[in-house]
Ligand code: SF4
């Protein structure tokens with residue numbers, strides 16, 4: 001019985017010198033630790049729009065919306081903080097490692113509607129030069145081509161896209177074609193997998 005009492009006394013003296021363990025939150029800012037999992041943020045310049053984060057998100061807090069209007073296509077990625085459970089799966093599975101990163105923010109109280117608790121980013125699509133369907137986000141194509149290096153020569157669309165990026169090839173001038181009009185010549189174009197298959201079958 002004697003030793004526990006001494007231990008308590010030691011703790012009491014320590015607390016007197018160091019001060020209380022608790023803080024006066026919300027009157028003082030709360031300290032979060034380095035590995036604290038708070039509000040996730042997209043980092044637009046690092047995100048390639050691949051949607052891996054949306055696929056692994058257990059609470060479906062990341063929404064993906066693809067739209068094509070005329071010769072332009074966009075992918076909108078939205079992270080809904082009101083649904084997020086701060087598991088960190090999005091960050092852990094992001095291929096660039098920095099496209100979405102959890103911050104140490106945890107305060108969500110707002111006078112706005114809960115729908116306002118979100119962040120949106122947009123990525124431009126590379127469209128198929130025959131059917132105008134989205135092939136992949138532009139940034140994802142650039143990232144993949146750079147990662148593959150000389151290996152991207154195994155994919156005609158990817159290598160053509162990369163050569164254009166380096167100004168070693170010009171953009172196709174002929175108008176988009178329907179699936180039944182696709183000929184052998186269309187192989188030298190940036191195509192979606194379906195049109196590429198048609199072009200290969202006809203060659
Ligand atoms: S790059 Fe990362 S943040 Fe962007 S869509 Fe892919 S997984 Fe999500």
Ligand code: SF4
Pocket residue numbers: 040053056057058059060061062079083084085086087088089090091
């Ligand atoms: S932290 Fe978890 S729940 Fe929140 S967006 Fe990322 S994967 Fe989804």
